[in-house]
Amino acid sequence: MSFAKSVGLSFFHSLLKSQLETKTVNSPLLVFRQLLQFNLKPSDLTFSLVIKASASYSLKQRLEANQIHTHLLKSGIIHSVYITTALLSLYVNLGCIKNASFLLEDMPERDVVAWNALISGYSKNGYDLYAFYLFMEMLREGFSPQTTTLVGLFPSIGRLELVSQGKSIHGIGVKAGLDRDSKVKNALTSMYAKCRDLAAAEILFEEMVEKSVVAWNTMIGAYGQNGLFDEAMVLFKKMRENTLEANSVTVMSLLSANADHETIHCFAIKTGIVIDASVITSLVCVYARSGDNESSGLLHNSLPEENLVSLTAIISSYAERGNVDMVVECFARSQQLDMELDAVAMVSILHGVKNPAYTDIGVAFHGYGIKTGLCIHSLVANGLISMYSKFNDIEAVFSLFSEMQEKPLISWNSIISGCVRAGRADDAVELFCRMKMFGHHPDAITIASLLSGCSQLGYLQFGKKLHGFVLRNNLEVEDFIGTALIDMYIKCGSIDVAERVFKSIKEPCLATWNTTITGYGVCGFQNKALAHYAELRKRGLKPDRITFLGVLAACIHSGAVDEGRRYFQIMTEEFGMAPSLQHCACMVALLSRAGLFKEALLFISNMDFDPDSAVWGALLSACCTHQEVKLGEYIAKKLYLLDHRNGGLYVLMSNLYASKGMWDDVARVRQMMKDTGGDGCSGVSLLEVTSFKEMDDNSYLWEVDHGAQSCQQTFSD
């Protein structure tokens, strides 16, 4: 390239320009380095081109962005508003929000474009509140918002808790005369829909004199997001009566509005929309989610070019069911095709590794993430945190968290729920306090995870505080939070409060019903549990496997053998569900507790599975109550072979021998337990003491909030 020297900078500028136009960009930084080797001094145009090219090169190496930044600082050109703004946008696109915000802070002279870029950057990267605060700061510094500002900001206000802020900004928009812009109107409609204020969304939509396809799509999506699927369909028909042609986004919105996917698929074929790769991709997602792997696979193969989103949908359908082999196969496929995985794909892969038996595969994916640089993404780090928490590897969880450069709310949620899952709810509560010190405001997921931690600890006082927080902050007590609240109150012994929460939910989802049924079942309220099952059926809901686990648990705890048999039959015959190992363990527990050992053993021999320690454990425990030493010894051998370190085995055997006065055997079993290192303390019952009085005789009286049956007990010492 000796001629380059004579042509100077302009040669490199044309090189970058042509790369930009033909989109055949190699590393723009490479061109930049060559230019420096020729002792040329880059100008603002050079930087502007390098940054633009970098943006379309979708450069994943944040390091390269930093290098451009460094050169800019050295050359002094950083003071140009345009260049700094371009660099800021580049950082935003890379998800380096911190760097972008530092740039804005240091700009001696800011312009609206820079504010807009950072506001929408915060918004797109999950820093919703930051977007809002930055917007306020912008107003305080005397800048007037533009349409771009509002359009970038509104998506981050689309949350129930921020509905009043959204209204204020709507007002600001009206004052600035921006609300007549159709982009602003559509963004507003979508915001109100996400805040669950459908009435406001409808008014905005009706107001529009000339409704574009985008406007119709927005409103169809609005109904879909709020569960009004029929309304979404009706609006779609109206749209077609108004002779507006549906486009690919319409079809995708209908698909996510739970419309019958085969109908929509037909419509897409008839109108020709189906050739759109995004539509095929959405169809792949829908079929994959419904578990129809064959259709999703066929559609995926019909794509003109396999794309990552579609493959990710397929991966996640396998991942959800914990099918590691298929996840690995899909991953291999992506590598054969030279596909570059992104953070979301990586997260769904990690999601598939749930079983600690596959720790080595999980660690291998972690290694892949480090090599490709994907681990820097907070999404991937969150995925890793969840994965290691399933392996109970709390050290890995904490070290991943502390290494994260940016910690948005979702990372705090990941580590909090990770701690709870790994049985470290006390750490979760501590992290929650730290999270608040860092200025984060908990959302529904934070609260739901913490509530489940409270259930684990029996920490009723804190659970009540969280309940108060939910009520004060208008968080919706449905699905997630409602279920978690009911679970917490039941496990902390406040059955009556749990019942009140359940009654306050207008349309409980299946998970809420399941939690309630299970809760009543294990607390010994068999009639209430079964009544709730009947009510669920009356409302036309279809029970699932978990429902029947709850129903069976209720039968076990009340000794209702015939009822249990009947529900097992309903499950297998009326609903055609294949019983899982857990269901079988329930049946074995039910039969053996009633002393029906022959029937229980027959049941085990007819099972489709090899019995696991839960099945044998249930049987052995029943042997204790019925003093069945011979059968007990037979089962103990089975259990010993499955897991000889299981402390429960020795405790049960010791109790069994003791019930018959066989003290030599008791001593022998206890010695065996010591030899294997077991301590026999595998379970702890725990309730929170709500009041504590010192009595005259120096003993203490403590009371436990146990709902209807408040219990009192005294103890000395």
Next chain:
DNA sequence: ATAGGGTTAG
């Protein structure tokens, strides 16, 4: 501007 893949409970 509207839409498609991921994270939460049972």
